[in-house]
Amino acid sequence: MHPITAQLVHQTIRPRPAESYKGNYGRVLLIGGNQNFGGAIIMAATAATYSGAGLVTVATDPQNFASLHARLPEAMVMDYHQTDAVLALMAGVDVVVIGPGLGTDPGADQLLSAVLTAAKPQQRLVLDGSALTLLAATPRPLPASPIVITPHQMEWQRLSGLAIKDQSPTANRRAQRQLGVIAVVKAHHTTIYTDQDVWFNPGGTPAMATGGMGDTLAGMVGGFAGQFSDFTAAILSAVYLHSAIADDLAATRYVVLPHQISALIPEYMHRYSVAVPD
Numbered sequence: 001m002h003p004i005t006a007q008l009v010h011q012t013i014r015p016r017p018a019e020s021y022k023g024n025y026g027r028v029l030l031i032g033g034n035q036n037f038g039g040a041i042i043m044a045a046t047a048a049t050y051s052g053a054g055l056v057t058v059a060t061d062p063q064n065f066a067s068l069h070a071r072l073p074e075a076m077v078m079d080y081h082q083t084d085a086v087l088a089l090m091a092g093v094d095v096v097v098i099g100p101g102l103g104t105d106p107g108a109d110q111l112l113s114a115v116l117t118a119a120k121p122q123q124r125l126v127l128d129g130s131a132l133t134l135l136a137a138t139p140r141p142l143p144a145s146p147i148v149i150t151p152h153q154m155e156w157q158r159l160s161g162l163a164i165k166d167q168s169p170t171a172n173r174r175a176q177r178q179l180g181v182i183a184v185v186k187a188h189h190t191t192i193y194t195d196q197d198v199w200f201n202p203g204g205t206p207a208m209a210t211g212g213m214g215d216t217l218a219g220m221v222g223g224f225a226g227q228f229s230d231f232t233a234a235i236l237s238a239v240y241l242h243s244a245i246a247d248d249l250a251a252t253r254y255v256v257l258p259h260q261i262s263a264l265i266p267e268y269m270h271r272y273s274v275a276v277p278d
């Protein structure tokens with residue numbers, strides 16, 4: 001098992017070329033946020049935007065449009081009930097993040113299936129939250145796209161069939177291989193399973209135990225996946241920085257809130273892009 005290192009993050013987040021524009025930094029579509037969980041997709045979209053995604057669109061329940069715009073005017077919105085319009089927009093994006101606050105009603109289930117069916121081989125997919133619960137309840141074929149899943153331990157139990165107490169690296173590895181996707185199994189020290197390797201995240205603190213913390217990670221993974229060509233390195237760097245920021249904040253705070261992490265992502269990305277921090 002390899003630790004994710006500051007060096008790896010430094011090698012992944014490089015200074016931006018001067019001759020570039022928003023189209024070079026990833027078109028990211030985030031899908032989620034029902035009438036009860038609008039905050040989840042707002043936090044995910046905030047993290048994707050603060051991670052440097054060039055263009056962010058959020059497909060969500062229209063009830064969330066005003067609050068999303070008020071928090072994040074950089075994001076565009078669309079009604080996720082209009083499946084054809086969502087799929088038409090999806091055809092032009094680099095990354096799809098689906099699941100934060102999506103809920104598990106039949107409409108959400110159908111939207112997940114439609115997105116999985118429409119995904120093109122070059123599009124990167126981030127499956128989180130409700131998307132994983134839906135997938136566990138009704139397994140369906142996954143597209144040939146690069147896919148990362150970001151389950152917490154209960155979502156991983158539902159998906160893998162492994163009880164939380166049995167989620168050892170060896171068992172997780174076996175389950176990841178069967179699914180054929182990169183698995184970020186979130187815990188106190190998150191472990192990441194790729195086809196080649198098992199990684200662990202050295203950071204993380206119980207100060208992160210707040211609703212929305214995983215939604216924020218999903219958005220970061222989406223933002224990084226739209227910018228950095230090595231998909232695995234992008235995922236590992238997002239996992240590392242998410243908790244590195246939290247660990248630093250937790251030195252003087254009892255709890256760290258998801259939006260506090262997002263606010264610091266640009267500063268940390270700059271820091272890691274210029275040097276390997278101590």
Ligand SMILES: NC(=O)C1=CN([C@@H]2O[C@H](COP(=O)(O)OP(=O)(O)OC[C@H]3O[C@@H](n4cnc5c(N)ncnc54)[C@H](O)[C@@H]3O)[C@@H](O)[C@H]2O)[C@@H](O)CC1
Nearest residue numbers: 037038039040099100101102103129130152153154211212
């Ligand atoms: N502000 C918001 O709108 C929020 C929306 N959320 C969304 O709510 C939906 C449901 O997600 P939840 O995770 O809340 O509910 P889930 O039902 O998927 O998981 C929570 C259940 O798993 C158990 N559990 C065991 N180990 C756990 C672990 N390590 N971490 C978390 N739960 C563990 C809990 O006791 C609980 O019974 C998702 O779509 C999620 O994105 C949550 O992220 C919370 C914040």
Ligand SMILES: Nc1ncnc2c1ncn2[C@@H]1O[C@H](COP(=O)(O)OP(=O)(O)O)[C@@H](O)[C@H]1O
Nearest residue numbers: 152186187188204205206209211212213214215
């Ligand atoms: N005790 C802890 N130590 C380290 N990290 C934690 C701890 N509790 C929560 N986290 C992190 O917070 C995030 C929680 O994700 P998740 O449960 O999906 O949250 P939500 O769905 O509410 O956004 C994960 O990245 C997890 O690693």
Ligand SMILES: [Mg+2]
Nearest residue numbers: 129152214215
């Ligand atoms: Mg979650």
